[in-house]
Amino acid sequence: AQTVTQSQPEMSVQEAETVTLSCTYDTSESNYYLFWYKQPPSRQMILVIRQEAYKQQNATENRFSVNFQKAAKSFSLKISDSQLGDTAMYFCAFLPLWDGTASKLTFGTGTRLQVTL
Amino acid sequence: DAGVIQSPRHEVTEMGQEVTLRCKPISGHNSLFWYRQTMMRGLELLIYFNNNVPIDDSGMPEDRFSAKMPNASFSTLKIQPSEPRDSAVYFCASSLGAGGRRNEQFFGPGTRLTVL
Numbered sequence: 553a554q555t556v557t558q559s560q561p562e563m564s565v566q567e568a569e570t571v572t573l574s575c576t577y578d579t580s581e582s583n584y585y586l587f588w589y590k591q592p593p594s595r596q597m598i599l600v601i602r603q604e605a606y607k608q609q610n611a612t613e614n615r616f617s618v619n620f621q622k623a624a625k626s627f628s629l630k631i632s633d634s635q636l637g638d639t640a641m642y643f644c645a646f647l648p649l650w651d652g653t654a655s656k657l658t659f660g661t662g663t664r665l666q667v668t669l
Numbered sequence: 670d671a672g673v674i675q676s677p678r679h680e681v682t683e684m685g686q687e688v689t690l691r692c693k694p695i696s697g698h699n700s701l702f703w704y705r706q707t708m709m710r711g712l713e714l715l716i717y718f719n720n721n722v723p724i725d726d727s728g729m730p731e732d733r734f735s736a737k738m739p740n741a742s743f744s745t746l747k748i749q750p751s752e753p754r755d756s757a758v759y760f761c762a763s764s765l766g767a768g769g770r771r772n773e774q775f776f777g778p779g780t781r782l783t784v785l
Contacts, residue, residue: 585772595758597776643712647772655772656702656725659712 554579554646558660565634566668572619573629573663575644585647586620586627587657592640600642603627631665639667671695673777675761681783687749690780693742694763702774703736703746704760712760718744719766751784758782 555578565571577586588600603611603620610618615635619628631638644660674693682688694701702717716726718738729736733752738744748755758779765771 589776595779595781597760597762597779599773599775602773647774649772656714656717657774661711 554581554648554658556644556646556658556660558644558663560663561661562664562666564666564668565631567634567636569634570630570632571634571665573631573642573644573665575627575629575660577625577627577644577646579625579646579648581648583649585649586618587645587647588616588618588627588629589643589645589659590638590640591643591662592637597643601629634667636667636669638665640665673761673763673775675759675777675780677780678778679781679783681785682751683785684752685750686784687747688751688755688782688784690746690759690761690782692744692746692761692777694744694761695775696742697765698763698775699741699766700764700772700774701738701744702762702764703744704762706758706760706779707756715746748782751782753784756782756784 557576584605586603590598590600601611601613601616603618610620615632617630641662641664643662646658648655676691700719703715704712706712715728716736717724721738736746758781760779761777762774764774
């Protein structure tokens with residue numbers, strides 16, 4: 553079984569600043585994906601960024617980037633130039649990749665990010 | 670593509686009533702997932718289907734909960750009888766299915782259930 557831990561229940565950042573959200577995971581799987589999802593007040597689950605475990609290069613999507621440390625089982629999210637619209641709950645999630653069958657996501661408990669003026 | 674469609678978006682019911690939540694996955698997706706989100710327990714997987722067959726229902730809390738997927742384009746999650754502790758947001762998600770990037774899940778907008 554997998555576990556995903558987000559140790560920061562709440563964080564705050566000023567507009568235009570940079571913030572890093574932490575996530576660690578535990579697994580015996582060798583092939584997997586990691587995700588960060590954003591959940592704004594509308595409740596919609598929005599995929600922010602994905603990282604394939606076999607790729608050493610850290611994923612980047614515009615202002616969002618990750619620091620993936622496979623040996624340490626760490627997967628942090630960096631948001632640069634924070635915007636008010638980034639205010640949301642952020643969930644780290646783990647997905648094992650199994651051949652021939654679908655697999656299930658395991659979510660962390662989330663980090664509530666508030667972007668302030 | 671319209672994305673994953675869930676109905677209703679909001680449901681308010683009284684304890685003891687039957688509740689049916691509906692989900693239409695993205696066309697062509699072979700796997701469907703039902704999640705529940707509460708403040709206390711976060712996001713929990715209740716059940717998931719692959720090619721309309723339930724694969725893992727270990728997250729279904731009790732016999733009051735049941736889920737069906739009669740065809741590739743429709744699934745229901747039923748609670749009978751409902752209780753106040755069932756109040757939560759219920760998400761449906763779908764994915765292409767097995768193998769690599771095909772496992773990525775796309776979420777519907779959720780159904781907010783309130784049981785009085």
